Amino acid sequence: MIFKNVCFYNELFEKEVADIEVENGVIKSIGVLQGEGRDMSGMLALPGFVDIHIHGAAGGDCSDASSESLDKISACLAKRGVTSFCATTMTLGSETLEKIVKTVRSYKGRESGAKIAGINLEGPFIAMSKKGAQNPAFVRPGTAEEFDALYEASGGLVKLITIAPEAFDSDEFIRHASKKCSVSLGHTAANAAQAQRAFDLGARHATHLYNAMTPMTHREAGVAGTALDNEQVFCEIICDGGHVCPAVLRNTFRMLGEDRACVISDSMRAAGLGEGEYELGGQSVFVRPGGRYAVLEDGTIAASISNVFDEFKNLLSFGVDFRAALKSCTINPARAIGAEGEIGSIAPGKAADIVFTGEGLDIREVYINGKRI
Numbered sequence: 001m002i003f004k005n006v007c008f009y010n011e012l013f014e015k016e017v018a019d020i021e022v023e024n025g026v027i028k029s030i031g032v033l034q035g036e037g038r039d040m041s042g043m044l045a046l047p048g049f050v051d052i053h054i055h056g057a058a059g060g061d062c063s064d065a066s067s068e069s070l071d072k073i074s075a076c077l078a079k080r081g082v083t084s085f086c087a088t089t090m091t092l093g094s095e096t097l098e099k100i101v102k103t104v105r106s107y108k109g110r111e112s113g114a115k116i117a118g119i120n121l122e123g124p125f126i127a128m129s130k131k132g133a134q135n136p137a138f139v140r141p142g143t144a145e146e147f148d149a150l151y152e153a154s155g156g157l158v159k160l161i162t163i164a165p166e167a168f169d170s171d172e173f174i175r176h177a178s179k180k181c182s183v184s185l186g187h188t189a190a191n192a193a194q195a196q197r198a199f200d201l202g203a204r205h206a207t208h209l210y211n212a213m214t215p216m217t218h219r220e221a222g223v224a225g226t227a228l229d230n231e232q233v234f235c236e237i238i239c240d241g242g243h244v245c246p247a248v249l250r251n252t253f254r255m256l257g258e259d260r261a262c263v264i265s266d267s268m269r270a271a272g273l274g275e276g277e278y279e280l281g282g283q284s285v286f287v288r289p290g291g292r293y294a295v296l297e298d299g300t301i302a303a304s305i306s307n308v309f310d311e312f313k314n315l316l317s318f319g320v321d322f323r324a325a326l327k328s329c330t331i332n333p334a335r336a337i338g339a340e341g342e343i344g345s346i347a348p349g350k351a352a353d354i355v356f357t358g359e360g361l362d363i364r365e366v367y368i369n370g371k372r373i
Contacts, residue, residue: 001370002037008045008354011347013258013323013331020045022352025369029348040356043364046326047345048083048353050333051308052160053120053208053236053264055088055280057271062087065096065103069269071112076272078113078373081309081363083353084334084343085114086159088266090280091123091134094146101154108157113373115353118159118337121150122207125173126187127164132212133294133302134187135282141168144176151180159337162207164188165198178202182234182336185223187212192221199230205336208266209235209252210244211301228255234336236264237328239311239318240304242292246318253320253328261328262336263311268303270294313361 003020010016010030019033055062058076060069070087077085087104089097101119108116123134125142142163151158161177162184163170177183178201185198186207191214206213206227216225227233235256239249243266253261265271268285270278275287278294285294285302294302308329315325334344343351352370357363366373 002033002035003045004037004039005041006045007040007043008346009047009326011345013327013345020346020354022370025352025371027346027348027350027352030346043356043358044361045346046081046355046357047330048343048351048355048366048368049081049308049312049329050084050117050344051077051082051265052086052117052262052333052337053088053122053266054085055090055267055303056269057267057307059269059273061269061280062104063090063092063096063100065100067103067107067110070104070107070116074111074113074115076113077307078366078368079363080307081355081366082114082307083355083366083368084117084339086118086120086337087116088120088122091126091131091138092282093138094149097121097124097150098153101150101157105153105155105157113368115368116157117339117343119154119157120160121158122162123187125161125163125168127167127189129189130164130187130212132187133280133283133285133296133300142170142173144173147173147177156180160184160205162186164190165203166190166194170198171201174198174201174203178204184236185213185227188223189214190223192223192226195223195226196230199226199233204233206233206235208243208264209237210248211238228252231260234260234262234332236262238266238304238306239263239314240292240306241314241318243301243304249315250319253315253324258324258327259332261324262333263308263315263325263328264333265307265311266304267306268294271305271307309355309363
């Protein structure tokens, strides 16, 4: 299959026009190509978007530990330009988590839409004081043994794990786990020194920056400021306009530059469904009329109901540079989980995951592994 006259963003994230040949689900070549093909003039081609932190959508939740729920999420994301995702768990019991990761492992390869790129363990080794919407009944100290059991049960699919480094004796845990996946700081009350030590030991990620972590002030950098200050650390950001205000988003992107921000949805099963009462990690959450996110009964922010493509457009409307916004939704999250050789940009040898839009960034067609969804 050849797409002709494609206006797209290449692997350097510069706009160009060329033909793109796809073979066996992979981009074979890009250039002025011989042969018949489909004329894509008038559309813009973007790399398939990558969401490395998503709990659910369309009524399904990764923590349901069911292929049916994963299929709902996969199909929903594909319609919204997200072609790869990390199935994300909540703070739950060890047996439940093992069941979830085994389900994701067995489901991978049978997706109806967006592909499983890995598993993101959000907890359970977090700080009670920063639990947010995580279930306090399952918060516990981290152990290498429990992590290894989950990693093995997942078949190596665990790509991220969120911990609070101050909540337990975490030095050896970080050294150990960071050899197998990216260790992220989140749901943490750590001070700047504790956060810096975790980064020095091998942590390389920050979970939903600013939310459920110690803030940056003019006298104490906190986790947020320390993450921003470490150039090797990727920072997740929820860009629904509610979790982080537009002015802070603009400033954050200025600090992070083009290569360190990872836009995430952190969405739950209510995404795409509207107002009502839903379940998240064994707790009731609510989407109020006109709400931009789900909340616990006491009003605590629980999760997003957005998606990465809509957040991309939010960033543009907030004044964030197009190139920085696009990279934060595609190649940066792919790099954060070590998948940049397969997904995240339009380049020969990579999966043919392409989103064609109109001039107004309305999604026209979505291709995953060269197949139109």
